[in-house]
Amino acid sequence: MPQLDSRIDEYIAKAQPFAQPILLHLREQIHRTCPDVKETIKWGMPHFEYKNEVLCSFAGFKNHCAFTFWKAALMKDTALLQNAREETSMGHLGPIKSIDDLPVRFTTLLQEAMLLNEQGIKLPRKTTSAQKECMLPPEFEQALRKNHRAWEVFDKFSYSHRKEYIEWITEAKTDATRQKRINQAVEWIADGKNRNWKYK
Structure with missing residues (x-):
């Protein structure tokens, strides 16, 4: 059974109407791809932990949703790397305004992020702050x-x-x-x- 946090249920319920199905879909995909993931709230936003480290997070804003891979700076996708460098508030997948905006390779990206946690690979100290600050509202x-x-x-x-x-x-x-x-x-x-x- 998925390890669900009721605070994330509340977060999604309070999100903009357009954002709710997107956030529900993201949550479902995270649990389907990583059954052992644990939910929590950090900095007021839903985060997902795997192997005692943050795996990813998402947020709903007024006009878009954002998704962040905690270790995007270490992943192979060039777009993720660029977004990580820019510390964009749009997240590593760009502004998400509908489920159709999610990349078809989303599951593959999640699996790559999981592997980094499984291998215990850490972010360099100087990029840790950049990762955390990318969710500036x-x-x-x-x-x-x-x-x-x-x-x-x-x-x-x-x-x-x-x-x-x-x-x-x-x-x-x-x-x-x-x-x-x-x-x-x-x-x-x-x-x-x-x-x-x-x-x-």
């Missing part, structure tokens, strides 16, 4: 880019400071709260403040 990125000072500061933040803001925004329960947090985050970041500046 598009709405947050757009707001940051509109404020030159905020984008400049955020770009120089340590990985942990970036993660704190991303988690705070992605864990918002409603779109209104999410937008409020984005606005507040941009204001604080423009002032050079990290997420927990009030407590320091």
